[in-house]
Amino acid sequence: MIKRSFSRTKRPLIKKCFFCQSKTQPDYKEIDNLSKFITERKKIAPREYTGVCAKHQRKLAKSIKRARHLALIPFVSQIH
Numbered sequence: 524m525i526k527r528s529f530s531r532t533k534r535p536l537i538k539k540c541f542f543c544q545s546k547t548q549p550d551y552k553e554i555d556n557l558s559k560f561i562t563e564r565k566k567i568a569p570r571e572y573t574g575v576c577a578k579h580q581r582k583l584a585k586s587i588k589r590a591r592h593l594a595l596i597p598f599v600s601q602i603h
């Protein structure tokens with residue numbers, strides 16, 4: 524049997540976690556920070572793309588959802 528390695532061809536653009544490096548926590552009030560981790564379609568960007576660690580990705584997802592609920596960040600990009 525051949526063991527499959529789960530290495531991805533896509534490399535993260537930012538290698539280390541943004542929040543670990545800057546020693547900050549994701550906050551729903553800091554929209555400028557949160558918008559870095561949102562795709563064009565306003566979806567929460569996957570971890571392998573942004574390079575955020577598991578701990579901070581969980582907090583990030585929660586704070587993005589919180590910001591959406593408070594109408595600080597749109598749920599979807601504008602539909603024509």
Ligand SMILES: [Zn+2]
Nearest residue numbers: 540543576579
């Ligand atoms: Zn982190």
